[in-house]
Amino acid sequence: MARSIRFHETGGPDVLRIEDIAVAAPGPGEIRIQVKALGLNRAEALMRRGTYIETPALPSGLGLEAAGLVEALGDGVTGFAIGDAVSVLPPVSMVRCPVHGELIRFPAEFVVKHPPGLSFAQAAASWMQYLTAYGALIDIAKLTAGDIVIITAASSSVGLAAIEIARQVGATVIAVTRTVRKQAALLAEGAHHVVASAEEDLGERLRQIAGTRGVRVVFDPIGGPIFEPLTAAMAPGGILIEYGGLSPEPTPFPLFTVLSKRLTLRGYLVHEIIADAARRDAAKVFILDGLSTGTLRPVIAKVFPFEEIVAAHRYLESNEQFGKIVVTL
Missing domain, CATH: 3.90.180.10 (Medium-chain alcohol dehydrogenases, catalytic domain)
Incomplete structure (x- = not known):
């Protein structure tokens, strides 16, 4: 069992719950990741409130950004090893692939080995x-x-x-x-x-x-x-x-x-960039080069522990932040 952020009704930050859920072994083409940091986006607040471009079936998870360590590999996955530090590209569907939890399964084609000098918090604050x-x-x-x-x-x-x-x-x-x-x-x-x-x-x-x-x-x-x-x-x-x-x-x-x-x-x-392999690959080259050289460096507004996810969402909706809100595990 692993802790995951879920909600059973739409509404404000207080509808969020931390619940234990079973995370299955990765299927073909998937990677299971032990998450170390999460990035918060306004899209998650919209999803939680029921005003996002997708309508979740309740109860629902949420989350577009995460970084952590490769914990298991599914059949057919190459280019990754157990223990690699990775981050995920935002999923095309947050309903199908929510990533705000301790342990997640994710399609390998949307997982990136981030530069060694990047912390988990910075990696979780980068891709979206x-x-x-x-x-x-x-x-x-x-x-x-x-x-x-x-x-x-x-x-x-x-x-x-x-x-x-x-x-x-x-x-x-x-x-x-x-x-x-x-x-x-x-x-x-x-x-x-x-x-x-x-x-x-x-x-x-x-x-x-x-x-x-x-x-x-x-x-x-x-x-x-x-x-x-x-x-x-x-x-x-x-x-x-x-x-x-x-x-x-x-x-x-x-x-x-x-x-x-x-x-x-x-x-x-x-x-439209994430779903198009050629455009996605060009974006990854540009962004990874910027992150590696330091010309791109994510600004982190505030870091919250996982247990304070409600407070993190309240801060997200305050519009007081300058940069990215990150949650660490």
């Missing part, structure tokens, strides 16, 4: 954020040196990963956050400009920074009213990649701005 940012900025937008990119929700783990990746390719980064409280930290993490959307005129500040040239790429998980100032700041032929819907307000469609500037508004989920 870097895959999401890489897929949008590099795979889809083809961000290059000389581009200007707007990154909203910039203090989130994905936002910080996007800043690192944009800086790595030589782009100019405009980080958007709600207040000036995180401004210094965002500048320290590599943003060239920081705009506090709740305290400044977002449209005016973006115009001041981007000028007549405009912004070619926007990376946004919020939607809502900021769509109008974001698209107003974009360059002709620019692309806005939307990977969430955090705003509780309706998202307007800026029709005439889109038409006049020939803009692309692109919905995006990281699953």
